[in-house]
Amino acid sequence: MDKRKIEESIFKVLMIISAITIIVSLGLILGSILYKGLPSLSWEMISQTPKGGYYLGKEGGILNAIVGSVLLAFGATILAAIISFPIVIFINVYNRQNRWLANIIRLTFDILWGIPSIVYGAFGFTIMIFFGIKTSLLAGIVIVSLVVLPVIARAIDEVIKMIPQGLFDASYALGATRLETSLKVIARQASPGILTALLIAFGRAIGDAAAVLFTAGYTDYIPTSIFQSVATLPLAIFFQLGTPFPEVQARGYASALILTLVILVISIVARLLTRKYKKFKI
Amino acid sequence: MEQSSHIKVKDLNVYYGQNHVLKNINIEIPNNQITAIIGPSGCGKTTLLKCFNRLIESVDGVRVTGEVLVGGENIYDPKAEVTHIRKKMGLLSQRPFPLPMSIYDNIAYGPKIHGERNKKELDRIVEHYLKEASLWEEVKDRLKTPAGSLSIGQQQRLCLARGLAVEPDIILGDEPTSALDPQSSRHIEQKFIELKEKYSIVFVTHILRQAKRIADYLIFIHMGEIIECGPTKEILENPKEKKTQDYVLGIIS
Ligand SMILES: Nc1ncnc2c1ncn2[C@@H]1O[C@H](COP(=O)(O)OP(=O)(O)O)[C@@H](O)[C@H]1O
Ligand SMILES: [Mg+2]
Numbered sequence: 445m446d447k448r449k450i451e452e453s454i455f456k457v458l459m460i461i462s463a464i465t466i467i468v469s470l471g472l473i474l475g476s477i478l479y480k481g482l483p484s485l486s487w488e489m490i491s492q493t494p495k496g497g498y499y500l501g502k503e504g505g506i507l508n509a510i511v512g513s514v515l516l517a518f519g520a521t522i523l524a525a526i527i528s529f530p531i532v533i534f535i536n537v538y539n540r541q542n543r544w545l546a547n548i549i550r551l552t553f554d555i556l557w558g559i560p561s562i563v564y565g566a567f568g569f570t571i572m573i574f575f576g577i578k579t580s581l582l583a584g585i586v587i588v589s590l591v592v593l594p595v596i597a598r599a600i601d602e603v604i605k606m607i608p609q610g611l612f613d614a615s616y617a618l619g620a621t622r623l624e625t626s627l628k629v630i631a632r633q634a635s636p637g638i639l640t641a642l643l644i645a646f647g648r649a650i651g652d653a654a655a656v657l658f659t660a661g662y663t664d665y666i667p668t669s670i671f672q673s674v675a676t677l678p679l680a681i682f683f684q685l686g687t688p689f690p691e692v693q694a695r696g697y698a699s700a701l702i703l704t705l706v707i708l709v710i711s712i713v714a715r716l717l718t719r720k721y722k723k724f725k726i
Numbered sequence: 727m728e729q730s731s732h733i734k735v736k737d738l739n740v741y742y743g744q745n746h747v748l749k750n751i752n753i754e755i756p757n758n759q760i761t762a763i764i765g766p767s768g769c770g771k772t773t774l775l776k777c778f779n780r781l782i783e784s785v786d787g788v789r790v791t792g793e794v795l796v797g798g799e800n801i802y803d804p805k806a807e808v809t810h811i812r813k814k815m816g817l818l819s820q821r822p823f824p825l826p827m828s829i830y831d832n833i834a835y836g837p838k839i840h841g842e843r844n845k846k847e848l849d850r851i852v853e854h855y856l857k858e859a860s861l862w863e864e865v866k867d868r869l870k871t872p873a874g875s876l877s878i879g880q881q882q883r884l885c886l887a888r889g890l891a892v893e894p895d896i897i898l899g900d901e902p903t904s905a906l907d908p909q910s911s912r913h914i915e916q917k918f919i920e921l922k923e924k925y926s927i928v929f930v931t932h933i934l935r936q937a938k939r940i941a942d943y944l945i946f947i948h949m950g951e952i953i954e955c956g957p958t959k960e961i962l963e964n965p966k967e968k969k970t971q972d973y974v975l976g977i978i979s
Contacts (some may be wrong), residue, residue, distance in 0.1 A: 489731070503960050541786050614823040618836040618892050619813035628835070633826040724826045726874035 477704060481697030489698055494664045499683060501691045506699055511666050512674030514706065516652035519670075520588035521596070527589070528597035531627045532632060536604040537612070538636055550601065557594035562654035564591050582670040584660025590633035591655050592645035599644060603637030604630060611726070635721040643714060647707050653678035677703040727963060732926040738771055738792035739784065747773050749950045751792070755943075760918055760927045762941035762958070766936060766973070770950045771930040775900050778928065779815045780808050792946060797895070813840060816889025818902035819930075822881035824873035825888075829865050831854075832873045832884055836892035839892045857965055859917065860885035870942075879910025885919060897921065899929035903936070915940050934974065938962060946970050 488505050495504035535546040568587035577583060607630060615625040631638065653676070660684075661673030678698060684696030731754035740748035747770045749825060755761050763771045776782040777794055780801060793800045801811045825832050827949075833852040834842075842848060852869070856862040861883045867878070882902060889897065889974075897918075904910035906927055916929050918940055931937050938958065945955040954961060954970045965971045 522792060540784065543786070544739055595951065608823070609784065610819055610821070610823045611825075612784065613817070613837075616781060616784070617779060617812055617815070617817035618888065619809040620835075620838070620839050621809055624839050628839075629825050723872070724828065724872045726826050726872075 445570045456581070460521055463589075466555070474704070477697055477701045480694060481699070481701035482671065484691070484698040485701060486594045486698075489695065490702060493666060498664075498688055499692060501689045506563070506675070506680045506695075506702070508664055508666050508677040508708065509675040509677045509680035509699070511665075511702060512581070512700060513650050513677040515586060515659060515667070516584050516656065516674060517646050519585035519648040521576045521646045522597050523585060523589040524645060525642060527579040528593055528600065529631075532597055532600045533630070534602060536601065537622050537626050550598070553594040553598050553601075557598065560654070561588075561652050562657075563698065564588075565655040565658045568655070572659065579659055579661030579673045580671045581660060583668050584656045584674060584676075585657050585670070588649045588652055590647050591652060596641045597650060599641030600634065600638050603641070604636045607633055615688070633725055635718065636725060639714060639718050643711050646710060650676075650707060651678060651704065653682060677706075698713045731755060734795040734893065735777075736793040736795065738774075738790070738794060739771070740775060740777065741789045742785065743787045746893055747950050749973070751870055751952055753945055753955055755926060757822070757926050758924075759942040760940050761924050761943040762937035763776045763851070763928065763930045763945045763947065764952075765947035765971070767932060769947045771932075771947055772834060772851075772900050774947065775898055775928065775930050778871040778896070778898055779812050779817060779934050781812075781817070783808075794964070796830070812820060814894050815896040815898050816886070816892070816894045816925075818885055818889065818897070818899040821905040822878060822885045824876070824881050824884055827873065828867040828870045829873050829876070829884065832888050833891050836888060839890060855887040856890040856919075858890055860913065861887055877910075879906050879913065882906055882910065882914060883917070890921075897925050897929075899964070901930050901932065903957055904932075911936075917919065921941075934976075946973060948973070952954045965970050 486505075488503070490505055491507060491512060492505035493508045494625065495502060496507065497503035535549050539545055564587050568583060568590075571577075572579070572583060600677075610655070611629060611633060612625060614620075615629045620628070656676045657679065660676060662675050662679055663673045665672075667674045681703070682698045683698050684692050684699060687693065728752065733755035735753045735755075738748060738751040738856050739746065743948055765771055765773060773782065775786075775788060778796070778801075782788055782790060784814065785912075790802065791927065793802055794800070797816065801808075825835055827835070830852055833855055834848045837848060837851050842851070851864060858867060859878060864880060865884075875883065876884060882905075886901050887896075897920075903914050906914065915936065919927070921927065922942075929941075939957045943956070944958050944961045946953045946961065946967075948969050954965060961970060962974055
């Protein structure tokens with residue numbers, strides 16, 4: 445058999461192994477969460493806040509953490525998007541010619557992306573101590589938005605970078621300004637990619653435990669203002685799994701299941717809501 | 727007005743970095759006629775066309791010197807308003823770029839950014855210019871569908887309608903038929919002939935036969951220099967320059 449055919453078959457086997465590894469890992473993760481968490485999952489868990497002694501196995505649920513996580517992840521994703529969109533537009537539209545500056549900004553994002561979120565948490569914590577600020581939803585949102593900022597910015601950047609110059613020119617030729625072109629044409633063309641970026645960021649924000657540990661705090665109550673501490677799902681999972689009681693640990697797995705479901709539901713809803721835009725992409 | 731010139735180019739030079747691509751261009755584009763810019767590939771036709779609406783400025787590392795006067799106004803004057811200049815010219819590119827929105831919104835986009843808000847008036851504009859580009863009958867029942875779902879030939883006519891909807895005086899085309907099938911190409915050529923009553927049309931082509939069919943006036947460029955320009959008939963039948971003769975005979979291509 446000739447060499448090129450052998451190469452081809454080796455590579456095929458590799459591809460199949462990789463594909464199987466990924467699918468099996470995902471299956472195992474979901475399977476173990478379902479297996480261990482499903483029996484403890486109850487309406488009570490998702491509709492009530494912890495009552496006294498919840499962490500000892502008594503009554504209540506983790507509604508505080510569900511609400512806290514969703515608020516925090518939404519807030520952080522939106523804040524990060526508001527900050528990153530202008531930067532991305534700047535390097536891809538206003539400053540398209542200046543490759544040098546754009547590459548420095550991209551490099552900065554890539555480095556920020558690589559910094560572990562515990563470092564952001566510690567950074568936030570230092571600043572909060574310095575100003576004497578207490579842990580709060582707002583502080584959590586600000587710090588988590590820094591964690592997801594490079595994720596959103598680079599993901600949107602990659603999408604906008606691929607848009608052909610001809611589409612920009614088509615809009616400019618009609619007398620549109622760069623801002624009009626960015627908002628009405630480029631953002632629309634990039635909308636499926638922007639949505640993906642937001643969803644990735646949301647997933648990262650809602651799953652992050654390290655950055656919220658020092659900044660958002662933890663509480664058994666649902667916050668009534670952004671200046672109060674909030675509970676988050678990853679920390680709720682951590683605390684429950686850390687107890688010596690098997691029934692509380694099982695609730696920890698159920699919480700992990702809830703976290704996964706929240707991400708799933710939000711992804712599906714977001715895709716459905718924005719399907720309308722996708723269809724106009726050229 | 728018939729014979730006066732619409733665009734006047736004076737001592738225009740364009741550099742891409744160190745590369746001097748247009749050299750001392752001095753030409754006049756006549757009013758209400760079809761002008762074709764011809765020449766071998768890479769000679770600077772697209773570059774020259776992009777100078778007319780300053781789209782050249784979005785190219786990396788470009789430098790432009792000289793003047794381009796449109797209706798007597800130098801568009802490279804630092805005080806000139808670029809959006810205002812571009813509004814006066816419709817552009818057809820080599821391959822059509824519909825905007826990522828519906829057919830209706832593609833046409834309404836230009837009028838809207840220039841301040842038209844009235845829904846009834848927008849409806850009228852959309853219908854009028856789709857008719858002007860002979861696309862109305864084909865799309866009138868699906869104005870809300872994505873423009874990207876049209877065929878390439880229809881997309882190019884949509885781009886024409888979109889350009890006309892901002893009420894320009896000039897239509898620019900950069901090999902506007904090169905991505906189209908023969909029938910759609912003829913459609914665009916036919917449109918150009920009809921539209922020259924109201925607009926001055928300048929288009930780039932590498933197809934000499936196309937220039938011969940529809941152009942009134944020819945500009946022949948070679949290696950970034952204007953070799954010859956004049957009425958189509960004169961240039962094709964009696965080229966003065968050796969290079970033009972060679973090009974017309976198909977020796978340079
Ligand atoms: N963006 C660019 N950067 C650098 N050089 C370019 C660029 N675009 C075109 N050129 C060069 O300028 C010359 C003229 O190009 P162009 O105007 O596109 O020619 P044509 O349209 O006649 O084929 C060519 O030699 C081409 O390589
Ligand atoms: Mg060209």
